[in-house]
Amino acid sequence: MTETGWRDRPSEILRVGEGFDLGTFDTRATPGFTGGKVEGKAARARLGERLSDLQEMLYAEGRSGGGRAVVLVLQGMDTSGKGGISRHVLGMVDPQGVAVRSFGAPTPEELQHHYLWRVRRALPRPGRIGVFDRSHYEDVLVARVARLVEGDPWQHRYAEINRFERETEAAGITVVKIALMISPEEQLARLGERLERPEKFWKYDPSDLDARERWDEYMHAYQDVFDATSTSSAPWHVVPADRKWYARLAVTQLLVDTLEDLHLSWPEATFDVGAERARFRALLPVDDAVAG
Amino acid sequence: MTETGWRDRPSEILRVGEGFDLGTFDTRATPGFTGGKVEGKAARARLGERLSDLQEMLYAEGRSGGGRAVVLVLQGMDTSGKGGISRHVLGMVDPQGVAVRSFGAPTPEELQHHYLWRVRRALPRPGRIGVFDRSHYEDVLVARVARLVEGDPWQHRYAEINRFERETEAAGITVVKIALMISPEEQLARLGERLERPEKFWKYDPSDLDARERWDEYMHAYQDVFDATSTSSAPWHVVPADRKWYARLAVTQLLVDTLEDLHLSWPEATFDVGAERARFRALLPVDDAVAG
Numbered sequence: 307m308t309e310t311g312w313r314d315r316p317s318e319i320l321r322v323g324e325g326f327d328l329g330t331f332d333t334r335a336t337p338g339f340t341g342g343k344v345e346g347k348a349a350r351a352r353l354g355e356r357l358s359d360l361q362e363m364l365y366a367e368g369r370s371g372g373g374r375a376v377v378l379v380l381q382g383m384d385t386s387g388k389g390g391i392s393r394h395v396l397g398m399v400d401p402q403g404v405a406v407r408s409f410g411a412p413t414p415e416e417l418q419h420h421y422l423w424r425v426r427r428a429l430p431r432p433g434r435i436g437v438f439d440r441s442h443y444e445d446v447l448v449a450r451v452a453r454l455v456e457g458d459p460w461q462h463r464y465a466e467i468n469r470f471e472r473e474t475e476a477a478g479i480t481v482v483k484i485a486l487m488i489s490p491e492e493q494l495a496r497l498g499e500r501l502e503r504p505e506k507f508w509k510y511d512p513s514d515l516d517a518r519e520r521w522d523e524y525m526h527a528y529q530d531v532f533d534a535t536s537t538s539s540a541p542w543h544v545v546p547a548d549r550k551w552y553a554r555l556a557v558t559q560l561l562v563d564t565l566e567d568l569h570l571s572w573p574e575a576t577f578d579v580g581a582e583r584a585r586f587r588a589l590l591p592v593d594d595a596v597a598g
Numbered sequence: 599m600t601e602t603g604w605r606d607r608p609s610e611i612l613r614v615g616e617g618f619d620l621g622t623f624d625t626r627a628t629p630g631f632t633g634g635k636v637e638g639k640a641a642r643a644r645l646g647e648r649l650s651d652l653q654e655m656l657y658a659e660g661r662s663g664g665g666r667a668v669v670l671v672l673q674g675m676d677t678s679g680k681g682g683i684s685r686h687v688l689g690m691v692d693p694q695g696v697a698v699r700s701f702g703a704p705t706p707e708e709l710q711h712h713y714l715w716r717v718r719r720a721l722p723r724p725g726r727i728g729v730f731d732r733s734h735y736e737d738v739l740v741a742r743v744a745r746l747v748e749g750d751p752w753q754h755r756y757a758e759i760n761r762f763e764r765e766t767e768a769a770g771i772t773v774v775k776i777a778l779m780i781s782p783e784e785q786l787a788r789l790g791e792r793l794e795r796p797e798k799f800w801k802y803d804p805s806d807l808d809a810r811e812r813w814d815e816y817m818h819a820y821q822d823v824f825d826a827t828s829t830s831s832a833p834w835h836v837v838p839a840d841r842k843w844y845a846r847l848a849v850t851q852l853l854v855d856t857l858e859d860l861h862l863s864w865p866e867a868t869f870d871v872g873a874e875r876a877r878f879r880a881l882l883p884v885d886d887a888v889a890g
Contacts, residue, residue, distance in 0.1 A: 494882070
């Protein structure tokens with residue numbers, strides 16, 4: 307792995323395992339990567355080409371009758387960089403094969419349905435990489451911390467979510483779950499930037515500062531989510547995100563590894579290659595046909 | 599316009615006007631642009647930054663309650679480069695704000711509906727740039743040439759399409775119509791590449807060669823479409839596409855011009871900026887707060 311700059315595979319080192327503790331998690335670290343920002347950016351650019359090739363193969367498979375797809379579930383506190391992942395990681399591949407969906411507060415229509423209803427509908431079509439900017443996990447994170455739901459349905463919901471993800475995987479859609487973790491200090495600095503520049507105002511919401519007051523409750527809810535929903539087929543990857551370059555590189559590598567694991571190949575021809583080539587040659591101008 | 603490399607605005611020079619004749623159209627030309635391939639690629643890269651800024655402003659407007667959107671309708675014969683536009687033009691902006699939709703042969707469900715049904719459903723959401731890779735125009739192009747529909751409904755459909763586009767524009771969605779035009783010789787060369795390389799087989803369909811036999815009929819159908827549906831609010835732009843660099847540059851410029859014409863601006867703050875900045879400063883560590 308050394309030529310990639312990785313000492314350890316991010317799919318292993320960032321994966322939530324037994325005894326994972328968010329309380330001691332270092333959001334400024336760059337686990338597994340041997341270089342700094344300059345090397346990290348260069349590594350992501352190189353990986354982008356591989357990602358682009360793999361994505362095209364997945365898309366080709368989808369166009370040729372295959373049913374597989376990938377969905378990248380992105381969670382994280384405000385300003386943790388979810389939008390930057392869409393832009394700087396998925397931005398490296400053909401937009402034709404990507405579908406980004408942001409989940410905000412549910413609409414009146416969505417509220418009339420089960421909380422997984424809008425998520426099921428947003429699953430990527432065959433051959434696509436779907437990106438969920440927030441997801442069904444909001445229904446066990448903000449819903450819990452901001453007390454949007456009565457009672458104590460969390461254990462029930464974790465089980466429901468695990469079942470939903472198993473069904474999704476059984477339908478051929480690989481679920482990649484990523485939590486971008488920043489420190490409260492880093493968040494404060496990023497919110498400050500949004501408040502400073504008028505072209506960033508639209509990204510700012512006064513409730514972002516309110517949520518900070520419940521930081522510990524959020525971390526507690528995240529820890530419970532990791533404990534309950536990091537399954538062997540759909541594990542969580544917790545990515546330190548104070549350093550944007552590292553988070554983007556790590557997610558790119560995770561996506562590349564996921565696609566590699568699908569053992570994609572170019573679809574076989576669905577036509578008689580020899581016959582079509584002959585038809586083609588017959589259409590060439592006489593000079594070319596003789597030369598060919 | 600000279601610093602951009604354009605002698606004439608593509609929105610004017612490529613626009614279908616009175617007396618437009620596809621029969622004398624030069625698919626290898628580079629109308630309005632003063633440079634060659636090298637200058638063209640550099641000009642597109644520069645324009646990409648402007649496109650990206652404008653797209654973000656449109657997206658910000660959409661996220662802040664605005665209803666406007668843009669839909670790019672791409673038509674053209676097989677291999678004319680519609681996919682390349684998605685990748686190389688829309689690929690320059692944040693995938694979060696882009697939704698690409700390919701219209702293939704209608705599915706059984708789609709066939710049970712009016713031909714505009716699936717198109718209406720695919721219109722971009724507020725703040726988005728939608729891309730239609732083929733569109734409702736297939737219903738007056740392939741439907742006509744391959745005789746998929748009985749009778750002679752074409753005049754009726756043109757009127758229906760014009761009405762549909764007027765309604766779409768009235769709903770705040772700007773319709774940008776682009777036809778990429780290649781020569782039969784250029785198409786043959788491009789089909790040859792698909793037949794040569796196994797990683798391109800999935801893009802090849804034997805019916806592509808069949809369609810060539812009806813090239814003149816297709817050109818006739820295109821001419822009728824241009825005559826009947828190039829309206830003042832949603833005109834057609836016919837782009838010579840034998841040179842990919844030119845077609846991509848021209849579409850980028852058309853998209854930039856379209857977005858410029860929307861007179862976008864960053865959304866006003868929906869909160870009290872002074873009060874939020876004060877809240878923010880109160881949260882800073884003491885040293886920073888004093889310094890600030």
